[in-house]
Each structure stands twice: as structure tokens, then as C-alpha cells.
Amino acid sequence: MEKYFAFQWHITDECDQRCKHCYIFADRDVQIQRMSFDKIQWVYDNTLEMCRQMKRTPYFYITGGDPILHHNFWDMLDMFKAHNIAFGILGNPFHLDKELCERLREAGCGKYQMSLDGLRETHDLIRKPGSFDQTMEKIKCIRDAGMTSVIMTTVSSMNIDEIPRLIDLVILHEVDVFAFSRYCPSASPQNTHVTPDRYRNFLEICWDKFSLYKDLNTTFSLKDHLWTLFLYEKGLFTIPADLDPNTIYDGCNCGNCHMTILPDGNVYACRRMESRIGNAFSERLSDIFLSDRMKDFTCYDKFEKCAKCELLRFCRGCPAVAYSYTGNAYSADPQCWKKL
Numbered sequence: 486m487e488k489y490f491a492f493q494w495h496i497t498d499e500c501d502q503r504c505k506h507c508y509i510f511a512d513r514d515v516q517i518q519r520m521s522f523d524k525i526q527w528v529y530d531n532t533l534e535m536c537r538q539m540k541r542t543p544y545f546y547i548t549g550g551d552p553i554l555h556h557n558f559w560d561m562l563d564m565f566k567a568h569n570i571a572f573g574i575l576g577n578p579f580h581l582d583k584e585l586c587e588r589l590r591e592a593g594c595g596k597y598q599m600s601l602d603g604l605r606e607t608h609d610l611i612r613k614p615g616s617f618d619q620t621m622e623k624i625k626c627i628r629d630a631g632m633t634s635v636i637m638t639t640v641s642s643m644n645i646d647e648i649p650r651l652i653d654l655v656i657l658h659e660v661d662v663f664a665f666s667r668y669c670p671s672a673s674p675q676n677t678h679v680t681p682d683r684y685r686n687f688l689e690i691c692w693d694k695f696s697l698y699k700d701l702n703t704t705f706s707l708k709d710h711l712w713t714l715f716l717y718e719k720g721l722f723t724i725p726a727d728l729d730p731n732t733i734y735d736g737c738n739c740g741n742c743h744m745t746i747l748p749d750g751n752v753y754a755c756r757r758m759e760s761r762i763g764n765a766f767s768e769r770l771s772d773i774f775l776s777d778r779m780k781d782f783t784c785y786d787k788f789e790k791c792a793k794c795e796l797l798r799f800c801r802g803c804p805a806v807a808y809s810y811t812g813n814a815y816s817a818d819p820q821c822w823k824k825l
Contacts, residue, residue, distance in 0.1 A: 490541040491738075492532055493575075493745040493756060496520050496561065499554040501579050501613065518748035522557040528746060528765045529564060535770040541742070546598075548575035549748075553585075562592040571595060573635075578616070578623040586630035596633035596662075599623065601651060603644035611643070624658045633661045641668035641677040645687055652694045656703055664706035667820065669757045669809035678810075681822035688715045710736050713800040714823055724795060733785065736801040739814075740782035744774065754782045757805035758814060782814065790817035793825050 497519040520528070536543045545565070552558055553576060565572055573596040574589070581597075589597065602608045605617040620636075627634040636655050638648060648665065655663045667684075670677050679687070688711065695705040707716075713735065716722035725734075733741065737755075745756040750766035752773055760782065763773035773779065782804070786792050791801045802818025810819045 488542055489544045489742065490536055490539065491544045491546065491743045493546045493548060493743070494528070495548055495550065495745070495747045495756075496525060496552050496558070497550045497555040497748055500550040501554075501577060519555060520748040520750070522560055524750065524766060525557065525561055526564070528750070529561075531765055531770045533568075535774065538771045539774075543570060545570065545572040546575055547572055551577045551580070553577075553580050559588075559592070562589075562594070566593045569593075573598065573633075575637075578619040581623045581626055583626060583629070586626050586632065590630045590632050594632055596635055597627045598635035598637055600637050600639065601655070602639050603647045604650060604654075607644050607647055621654070621658055624655075624660055628659065628661065635662040635664070636660045638663075638665035639668050640665050640679070640687075641670075642679050643677060645679055645683070648687070649690050649694055652691065652698075656698050656701060660703055662704045662706055664708040666708050667803060667806050669803075669805050679820055681820050684711070684820040685715065685822045688712065709803065710800045711802055711818070711821060713796060714802075714821065717796060722799075724799070728798070733783075733798050735799045737804055739804060740779050744770070744779075754779055755805050757803075758808040760814075784815070787815045789813075789815055790821065790823075790825060794823065 498517045499519065532543050552574060572594060574594055575598045578599055599620050601620055602611045608617040609615065624634045638651065640648060652663065668677050713722060739755045745753040746765050750764045751761055752763045752765050754760040754762050762776065762778040785797060788801060791797050802821050804814035807816045807818050808814040
């Protein structure tokens with residue numbers, strides 16, 4: 486993805502679920518936002534102009550809410566197809582069927598991501614009764630249409646012990662890609678906190694599962710950057726000898742090749758934390774990306790713990806998780822077990 490710039494584009498807040506960890510509905514007084522099609526066209530041109538200037542290829546993750554619920558959803562996809570623009574969808578299972586999945590693929594959708602946050606009882610408690618079975622059922626529907634099926638899990642103390650068994654289930658259902666990231670609590674972090682040692686042990690268990698299934702067709706995406714620390718300690722990742730001290734090689738893409746656009750036009754460096762850097766309705770995205778507001782998220786020497794670590798240019802944990810616990814994205818990742 487080096488030549489790409491990724492936009493996570495939330496076109497609507499409309500959704501059939503009220504997930505317990507949802508950023509949108511964390512505020513009970515939230516008003517549903519929906520981007521008008523005129524604004525969608527404006528933002529689309531804004532993204533393409535930025536990518537032309539930066540000599541990057543745009544890639545869109547269309548999401549919400551549930552983007553399918555937007556009344557101009559198919560008009561938007563027609564716009565992408567007319568320009569041969571690659572995109573995937575981060576959505577829900579409820580409105581998917583054979584015909585709709587085939588229509589999505591015909592429109593150019595390459596992959597469709599759904600969430601599973603534990604086994605049936607836990608997942609349905611977090612998201613919506615019946616959601617677990619719906620999600621499992623629609624994996625085949627997505628794959629049969631020729632799209633890549635992706636399952637994402639949000640890990641917290643509520644479900645961490647269930648994830649290994651969930652891996653067995655996604656293998657059984659022949660999911661194309663499986664990944665997980667950690668919960669960013671908006672309130673009461675002590676209720677969902679996972680200690681560093683427990684999280685490291687969890688990665689060890691998952692690694693054993695991934696190794697067991699490595700010859701099958703499911704790709705295990707090591708999305709959490711603490712995987713780098715884990716593999717480094719196991720001798721499976723080494724720091725290049727010819728390391729350029731001015732280059733960031735891996736880790737969080739915040740401020741690098743990714744931004745989030747919300748239905749009201751607000752642009753965030755990262756959706757998982759308070760990181761508003763501008764508005765796509767009133768500003769050029771290229772100006773936003775090159776602004777000091779964005780650069781505030783790439784001051785790597787400010788990382789309180791990571792700046793002292795040899796893995797600074799490859800890991801940095803998750804600044805959003807750090808922010809959710811401390812209000813400071815540069816504070817130590819609360820699940821990092823490395824002793825400095």
C-alpha cells in the first residue's frame with residue numbers, strides 16, 4: 486500500500502446497531518449526520534486533487550454507520566466505478582443478500598469488512614441480538630460474489646478469552662482476512678482494561694493459532710503494532726542494519742498515509758481518538774494534510790516511552806489507545822509490556 490493514500494470515509498451515522506464501543510453513539514444526545522450527495526461529490530473531487538498533488542493513488546474505505554443505508558449509496562459507487570477507483574466497505578451484515586453482494590462486486594467493491602466481537606452471547610451483547618449469526622451467514626455471501634471477506638475484532642477484557650475460539654470459527658467459515666485491534670474506551674477504562682502481561686500472553690495464544698492455520702486460505706493481518714514487539718522478542722523481526730534514522734518504516738499511519746472524513750465534513754487524523762485537523766467542505770485536503778495540525782501527530786521524539794525504544798520507527802504501539810486512557814497520544818501504550 487506504499488503508493489496509496491487511504492481515506493476512511495463515513496458518509497452517514499445511520500445504523501441498525503448501537504454497539505457499546507461505538508464512537509458515534511457514545512453521546513446519548515447525538516444527532517444523526519448524513520453527508521448530502523452534493524457534498525459527497527465535493528469531497529470526492531477534494532480527495533482526488535490531493536492525491537494528484539501527492540502522486541498517490543486513492544483508496545477508499547466507505548463506512549458509517551452503515552453506508553448502505555445512505556440514500557445516495559449507489560450513486561456514490563457509480564462515481565467510483567466511472568473513475569476506476571478502488572474501494573472497500575466497512576459495514577454490517579443485515580442488508581446483505583446474494584443479489585446485493587453481486588451488485589456491490591459489479592460496482593467495483595473489492596472487499597467487505599464485518600465485525601465479530603466475541604462468541605455469540607458476547608458479540609450480541611456488545612452489538613445486537615442475532616448479529617453474530619447474521620455475520621457468520623453473510624461471510625459466504627460476500628465470498629460467493631467474488632469480494633474479499635474481512636472479519637475485524639475489537640479486543641477488550643470483555644472478550645479477550647474468546648478470541649482464540651473465534652479464530653477457529655472464522656477458519657471454519659473460510660474468511661479471507663482476520664484481524665483485531667484494541668478497544669479505545671471513551672469512558673470507564675478500568676472496566677475494559679487488559680494488563681500488558683495478559684495482552685502479551687493473548688498474542689502468544691493467537692500466534693500459535695495463526696501458525697496452526699498458516700497453510701489454509703485465511704490471511705491473518707497483524708494490525709496491532711504491538712505484534713512488531715512480539716515478533717522482535719521471538720527473533721522473527723530484525724531491525725535492518727542500514728537503518729535510515731530519518732525514516733519511519735512501519736507502525737501507526739496517523740499523519741502518514743491515512744485520514745478520516747466524517748459526515749459533517751470534519752477530518753480526523755485518526756477516528757479512534759480526538760484528532761480533528763480540519764474540514765473537507767471548506768478546506769483543501771492537501772492543505773490539511775500538510776498543516777501543522779497534522780504534523781502534531783508525527784512528532785516521534787515526543788513519544789514518552791517509544792522514543793527511548795529501538796523499535797520507534799517500526800512500532801509505537803497504538804497512540805489512540807494511549808490517548809483513550811490518558812488524553813495524550815504520546816503517552817506509553819497501556820498494553821506495551823516492554824521494559825526500558
